[in-house]
Amino acid sequence: MSESLIGQMIQNLEGLGFFAYLLPWLLTLAIVFGILEHYDMPESTSARGVIAIVAAFTVLPVGGLIAPFLKDMVTGLVAIGVGILVAVIFIELLGYKVSDTQNIFLKHPMSFGVIMIILAVMVFVGAGGMELIGVSINVTSELVTLLAFLAVISLGVWFIAAKEG
Amino acid sequence: MEGVAVDFFGTGVADEFFVYALPWLLVFALVYGILSQLGKDGMPNSNSTRAVISVVLAFFSLLFAQPLMMFLQAIGGSAIVILTGFLFFFILLELTGTEGGAMDFIGEHPGKFGLVLLVIIVTLFIGSGGIEMMGLDGITPPLNPATTFFLVVVAVSIWWMVHGGNGEDNKNETPGEGPR
Numbered sequence: 001m002s003e004s005l006i007g008q009m010i011q012n013l014e015g016l017g018f019f020a021y022l023l024p025w026l027l028t029l030a031i032v033f034g035i036l037e038h039y040d041m042p043e044s045t046s047a048r049g050v051i052a053i054v055a056a057f058t059v060l061p062v063g064g065l066i067a068p069f070l071k072d073m074v075t076g077l078v079a080i081g082v083g084i085l086v087a088v089i090f091i092e093l094l095g096y097k098v099s100d101t102q103n104i105f106l107k108h109p110m111s112f113g114v115i116m117i118i119l120a121v122m123v124f125v126g127a128g129g130m131e132l133i134g135v136s137i138n139v140t141s142e143l144v145t146l147l148a149f150l151a152v153i154s155l156g157v158w159f160i161a162a163k164e165g
Numbered sequence: 166m167e168g169v170a171v172d173f174f175g176t177g178v179a180d181e182f183f184v185y186a187l188p189w190l191l192v193f194a195l196v197y198g199i200l201s202q203l204g205k206d207g208m209p210n211s212n213s214t215r216a217v218i219s220v221v222l223a224f225f226s227l228l229f230a231q232p233l234m235m236f237l238q239a240i241g242g243s244a245i246v247i248l249t250g251f252l253f254f255f256i257l258l259e260l261t262g263t264e265g266g267a268m269d270f271i272g273e274h275p276g277k278f279g280l281v282l283l284v285i286i287v288t289l290f291i292g293s294g295g296i297e298m299m300g301l302d303g304i305t306p307p308l309n310p311a312t313t314f315f316l317v318v319v320a321v322s323i324w325w326m327v328h329g330g331n332g333e334d335n336k337n338e339t340p341g342e343g344p345r
Contacts, residue, residue: 004180004181004184005181006181006184006185007185010185010227010228014228018224019224019225019228023221023224023225026217026221027218027221027222029217030214030217030218030221031218033214034208034209034211034214034215034218035209037209037210037211037214038208038209038210038211067225070222070225071225071228071229072300074192074222074225074226074229075226075229075232075233075298075299075300076298076299076300077192077195077196077222078188078191078192078195078226078233078298079236079290079295079298079299080295080299081195081199082191082236082237082240083240083286083290083295086240086244086286086289086290087282087286089244090244090247090248090282090285090286091282093248093251094251094271094282095271104279119299122299122301123299123300125301126299126300126301127300128300
């Protein structure tokens with residue numbers, strides 16, 4: 001972190017537990033309340049509020065563990081978001097169109113969906129989500145490499161079988 | 166007006182603005198935009214809840230604002246360079262009088278052009294540090310470059326054998342559908 005004014009302020013906030021406790025608390029409150037409100041369950045707004053506050057407080061003891069995970073998740077999200085934006089800029093500026101009514105994402109929803117799922121899993125694993133849910137995976141281990149290799153071979157075989165079938 | 170600009174860029178205010186305010190705004194806009202796009206009325210359907218989630222996640226961007234700005238600068242700069250390259254390519258196409266011009270050229274070769282575009286975008290993303298940003302910088306290539314090259318050649322050969330061997334018969338089939 002730089003020695004600038006805002007940098008110093010962020011360091012102070014970090015020291016006060018703003019990122020480790022307050023933000024995860026607020027995020028949990030917003031997510032739980034938002035989901036309950038989205039599904040109108042329970043009907044009483046105050047009951048929703050109480051449930052959301054209780055859920056938010058249960059996160060406080062693990063706030064220190066969740067904050068780095070959230071930070072890494074946001075980093076990955078921004079990286080992918082910016083990557084997609086650059087791709088869209090390229091596609092639009094160069095006038096690459098599949099048809100007059102459809103764009104490339106609408107034309108191949110399945111392929112892009114699979115790519116998005118793979119990217120999301122990669123970000124989740126990269127942010128340490130597996131350790132957080134109690135499953136320890138060393139992404140640099142030989143087993144993971146072998147599994148990735150087998151997955152690619154399986155995809156190739158599946159593709160060839162699909163073409164011949 | 167020039168004096169104001171010099172003051173802005175000379176006093177360090179611009180550094181703080183570019184390093185902290187822009188990533189904050191970008192993350193806020195991205196998250197809020199994605200949440201608003203989900204479902205019929207956004208997910209969750211309350212505007213204020215979406216805003217709170219976006220603000221919280223945007224605050225997390227302050228913790229990695231400097232690497233994020235470096236990534237944005239790298240990917241933005243590279244994208245401009247490549248787009249300029251494409252511009253020259255189109256100018257050359259027009260200069261040489263290629264029939265239909267640049268847009269027809271892309272329209273005639275959508276598959277090949279799409280593949281080139283995909284490779285460029287992936288290279289740009291990796292080259293700008295996208296893999297490190299995703300937290301996957303610990304992954305080392307499982308194979309050395311020579312073996313990777315060998316495997317790529319084998320894969321391309323198999324692909325060519327499968328596609329080239331059947332000639333025109335497979336032209337209308339949709340690739341990627343599972344076996345029936």
